Amino acid sequence: MDREQHPEVEYYPAETTRTVPFSAAVRVDKMLYLSGQIGIDDAGDVLPGGIVAETRQAMENIRATLERYGSSLDRVIKVTVMLADMAEWMEMNKVYVSYFSKHLPARSSMGTTGLALGARVEIECIAVLD
Numbered sequence: 001m002d003r004e005q006h007p008e009v010e011y012y013p014a015e016t017t018r019t020v021p022f023s024a025a026v027r028v029d030k031m032l033y034l035s036g037q038i039g040i041d042d043a044g045d046v047l048p049g050g051i052v053a054e055t056r057q058a059m060e061n062i063r064a065t066l067e068r069y070g071s072s073l074d075r076v077i078k079v080t081v082m083l084a085d086m087a088e089w090m091e092m093n094k095v096y097v098s099y100f101s102k103h104l105p106a107r108s109s110m111g112t113t114g115l116a117l118g119a120r121v122e123i124e125c126i127a128v129l130d
Contacts, residue, residue, distance in 0.1 A: 009028050011026050031126060031128060032066065037058045037059075038061075039121065040061070052091055058121055071127040071128065071129050076126070077127060078107070080123070083111050084111075084119065096123075105125070
């Protein structure tokens with residue numbers, strides 16, 4: 001999109017050591033749309049430890065991205081969770097809910113046949129800007 005024709009849209013590049021074909025987030029007016037986050041560390045590697053460790057790291061990555069671009073977990077209105085194995089849904093939920101102290105956003109969860117880098121969970125969200 002041409003920024004001069006659509007100044008209300010801003011694309012924020014992914015800050016990663018890997019080359020990825022997507023933006024980390026896109027701002028449209030007062031809304032922030034985050035790309036899916038998996039439980040990777042600063043080196044771009046999936047954390048060991050399974051669904052609990054990966055969910056915690058994915059949520060920390062989401063928190064950092066939201067704060068970097070002017071929002072917060074308290075401003076998240078919609079979340080989509082993709083799981084490599086729906087049998088891990090309850091374990092993921094135990095970690096997930098600990099990140100939302102003021103409210104629980106609307107959410108969809110689904111099972112997949114696989115996620116990038118062999119991850120167990122990928123989480124994306126939509127938030128309102130502060």
